[in-house]
Amino acid sequence: MNSRTSGYGICAVLIGLCLGVGLLAGSAFAQQSWVDEINNSLNFYKTSYPGSNWEPYSQRLQVVKEAVDRADTKTVKSEMGKWFKMLRARDQGIHDVAADELFNFALMVTPILEYGITVPPAPGGGTEPGY
DSSP states (O other), X not given: XXXXXXXXXXXXXXXXXXXXXXXXXXXXXXXXXXXXXXXXXXXXXXXXXXXXXXXXXXXHHHHHHHHHHHTOHHHHHHHHHHHHHHHHHTGGGOOHHHHHHHHHHHHHHSOHHHHTOOOOXXXXXXXXXXX
């Protein structure tokens, strides 16, 4: 094996390592981004409806984010289930429109099936399509 062939092997190994690290980092980012998206939406409603107490919602999302970071699927499942229930019940007197919009947005971005999250039915006994 000459030096030229050896150089190609080292380059191939380095490229492989870079791709592997990139895929792992991308996967971790994707897992976190759904919680960040919900939090960003929550912050929008905080400013749009300042008379409501949004802090319990923020605190629960922080617990979820930390659980996602630790790959603690049990806590993610439990806390997001509670979070959806809070929205359905309009806990802390949040505005009906904000609660519905935030609930629907969270349904779109949350990996519900991946974590086995239970979504409470709509008021009146209806259910969300597909759940």
